[in-house]
Amino acid sequence: MIKNYSTQTLERNASYDRDFFLENDDILSEVFRAKPSKREDLKNSFFSTIINAKRPSEFSSLERIKIVIDGLIGDLSEKEICRRERISYKVYQQWKEDFLGAFNKYSEKEILEKALSSKNRKLILNESGLKAYNFFSRFIDVTSPKNLIIPKGKVLSTYSNFSGVKNVVLLNKVNNFRKINKQFEEVNCKLSKGGMLMGNFETFECKSENDTSIFKRIPVIKQCYCGFKFIYKRMMPKLPLLKKVYFFITKGKDRYLSKAEVLGRLVSCGFEILEYESIGNLHYFVAKKVKEPAYDMNPSYGPIFKMQRVGKNGKIIGVYKFRTMHPYSEYLQDYVLKLNGYAETGKPADDFRLVSWGKVLRRYWLDELPQLINVIKGDLKLVGVRPVSQRYFQDIPKEIQELRLKQKPGCIPPYVALDRKSSVDSVLQAEKEYLEEKVKNPYFTDTKYFFKALYNIIFKSKRSA
Numbered sequence: 001m002i003k004n005y006s007t008q009t010l011e012r013n014a015s016y017d018r019d020f021f022l023e024n025d026d027i028l029s030e031v032f033r034a035k036p037s038k039r040e041d042l043k044n045s046f047f048s049t050i051i052n053a054k055r056p057s058e059f060s061s062l063e064r065i066k067i068v069i070d071g072l073i074g075d076l077s078e079k080e081i082c083r084r085e086r087i088s089y090k091v092y093q094q095w096k097e098d099f100l101g102a103f104n105k106y107s108e109k110e111i112l113e114k115a116l117s118s119k120n121r122k123l124i125l126n127e128s129g130l131k132a133y134n135f136f137s138r139f140i141d142v143t144s145p146k147n148l149i150i151p152k153g154k155v156l157s158t159y160s161n162f163s164g165v166k167n168v169v170l171l172n173k174v175n176n177f178r179k180i181n182k183q184f185e186e187v188n189c190k191l192s193k194g195g196m197l198m199g200n201f202e203t204f205e206c207k208s209e210n211d212t213s214i215f216k217r218i219p220v221i222k223q224c225y226c227g228f229k230f231i232y233k234r235m236m237p238k239l240p241l242l243k244k245v246y247f248f249i250t251k252g253k254d255r256y257l258s259k260a261e262v263l264g265r266l267v268s269c270g271f272e273i274l275e276y277e278s279i280g281n282l283h284y285f286v287a288k289k290v291k292e293p294a295y296d297m298n299p300s301y302g303p304i305f306k307m308q309r310v311g312k313n314g315k316i317i318g319v320y321k322f323r324t325m326h327p328y329s330e331y332l333q334d335y336v337l338k339l340n341g342y343a344e345t346g347k348p349a350d351d352f353r354l355v356s357w358g359k360v361l362r363r364y365w366l367d368e369l370p371q372l373i374n375v376i377k378g379d380l381k382l383v384g385v386r387p388v389s390q391r392y393f394q395d396i397p398k399e400i401q402e403l404r405l406k407q408k409p410g411c412i413p414p415y416v417a418l419d420r421k422s423s424v425d426s427v428l429q430a431e432k433e434y435l436e437e438k439v440k441n442p443y444f445t446d447t448k449y450f451f452k453a454l455y456n457i458i459f460k461s462k463r464s465a
Contacts, residue, residue, distance in 0.1 A: 384410020
């Protein structure tokens with residue numbers, strides 16, 4: 001960093017000798033002013049200093065750096081440092097100039113970067129392991145100071161300086177966040193568009209599998225124990241009156257979460273899911289900021305929930321259904337379709353959002369019974385095309401879109417009345433036939449289709465997909 005004066009010219013040595021004697025002129029004066037009895041001792045001490053003094057070329061680079069730093073941040077003045085080290089002030093200034101020049105060129109930022117890179121890597125390896133580190137490294141340079149690594153036991157609000165931060169990595173499980181959406185929304189506000197949020201969570205299925213409690217070994221008690229834990233850690237945090245008690249006792253830590261709920265919360269808070277991977281008992285995710293949070297202040301957790309669907313004339317209506325999916329699943333429609341596409345039934349394939357009992361309710365159309373509320377309100381009618389999401393509506397052929405917008409959706413779809421398959425093409429063809437017939441015969445078409453559907457359900461065992 002500082003130049004190493006391996007050889008010195010005679011001129012430089014002469015300059016050094018002259019500077020040294022000039023700066024120690026006060027010592028020479030003291031020698032001559034001293035009494036004869038003390039003069040000899042002072043003279044011997046002075047010449048001993050000269051003899052033992054090191055020339056600048058004899059100081060190593062490390063010694064020079066230490067001397068300069070002592071002068072910059074130490075208790076002694078620069079001249080006192082020079083006297084202590086037996087060097088001239090001019091030499092000290094030269095060393096100081098070399099040091100500061102090299103330091104500024106290397107930059108304080110780069111020193112910080114090197115320190116942070118080592119700290120970030122060590123932090124992730126210690127708290128999450130090598131596999132998690134490799135997973136994060138696929139998307140970002142983990143060692144870069146542009147990444148904020150938040151260790152376990154800390155939250156985003158404890159950090160005040162976000163200058164230059166492009167990505168945030170949460171090492172603590174999402175299960176331990178007191179306010180999950182609040183945390184995600186806060187990260188969203190701190191990141192610029194395109195910035196990434198990474199983290200992990202544990203599903204209640206994994207927690208149940210890895211529960212080694214003695215109660216799980218006793219056949220009858222096992223069901224009671226698992227049922228109690230599910231109600232306590234999964235249902236209580238979502239019930240209006242009981243959740244206050246739950247959060248008071250647990251502080252929101254170690255609650256049960258599903259994959260659909262965590263990923264859905266991320267999307268609702270303005271993130272797009274880029275990757276998802278299981279490592280050990282934990283599930284790791286990478287999400288990119290694409291928009292501002294939705295700030296869903298009243299998410300639906302109850303057995304009956306309201307879905308946003310396209311109604312007559314393109315009006316968005318709230319359609320009631322019994323819950324067959326995990327909370328926040330409605331935010332994952334695009335993600336699931338992008339991941340797996342449509343099944344032959346016209347519904348998303350391999351849909352992880354469904355709860356275990358959801359398929360039974362759907363098979364017998366039991367999940368659609370609350371739609372009678374919509375019939376009473378006038379949003380739906382008994383027979384008609386299915387009320388679909390805006391995302392699904394976009395994939396329907398233009399011709400059928402125009403026909404759909406002229407009619408109210410219904411509870412009993414045309415493919416059931418016409419005894420067609422539940423594949424996408426069959427459903428759309430049945431809807432087209434129904435809508436065209438409805439235009440020609442607006443008064444009796446629904447009655448005709450209603451009794452046909454009833455016959456197929458009772459006598460032909462027609463069931464939903």
